Amino acid sequence: MTHTSLQITLVALALAGAGLVHAGPSAEAKAAYTHAKDRAKADYKVARARCDLITGNPKDICVAEAKAAQVRTVEEATALYKNTLKAYTASRMKIASAHYDLDKVKCAGLTGNPKDVCVSQAKATLVAAQADAKADKRAIEARADAREDKREAEFKVAMEKCDAFAGAAKDGCVAAAKTQFAK
Template sequence: MRSPHLLLLLGAAILWASHCRAQAVPDARTAYQQAKESAATNYKNAVAKCGGIAGNPHDVCVAEAKAARVQAEEEAGAAYENTLAAYTRARMRIASANYDRDKVRCKGLTGNPKDVCMVQAKAALVSAQADAKADKKTIEARNEATEDKQKAALKVALEKCDAYAGAAKEQCVAQAKATYVQP
């Protein structure tokens, strides 16, 4: 008598979860669009504030506004796609935008300080890109290790099911697959 109630509750939970997931997609799309619009508005406002400035400080102000816009848009896009590749791509583009901003800052300098500034900007770019690539590889390796562990645990569970026969064995196998096989 307890089992049918449990199955009904489980079915209701699955139905609710699938309904919530279906609603999450439009909400994510809306959040993404709002973030892009907000980034564009913030960019326009920041560039408008730069209007009263002349020379290199004006260029730096505009470059900072561009870098902030790229960061906001890339973070929103990565959150919308929600994939490792999207997050890595976003980090690479943000690093590139920050490098462009730093190059503009360096143009205001002369001589050795300018050279040092450019080398520091390039080093920051290389460092950020290397971190993004390393993090991607680390996450991929962890995901692969998790999959390997799941496969090994499934084999153990299936081996334990061999002790049963008939319907009990089928139920054991189904339970093992449900527990260890990810969709």
């Protein structure tokens, strides 16, 4: 799953309104999670073996790329498995850190001002990715709060409408409103 697909998954989660509720992972989700972790470990070993054929900074970059790919795979699988807003945000933060580590290794091969610029750019990219993850989390939480506030207001209106009835009709109206709004 690419960075973009993780963000799409996060947006889909937000639109579905399931970002703040966790029903627990299914057996299929656990199997997929375990498979993804095993695949990440195997892919890392293969990539790392290819890196051993290289020397110097290119080897360091190769190893860092392999590690970043492993972190991405494991973190995306973890976020999907846990299926919570907190897990998606933590996943994005860890992936950003892994890419920052990769960028620093790439910068190590440079000298002078180009190295300084490279390190500054790497840090700026990390800060931007982390800020985006935090902002997305806050936006999703705000939408969920707004949705709950709207639902509560609609429930109050429904209950107010029930006041126009008496006896069994009112009881039926109240029961219907409570069922409709899961109260």
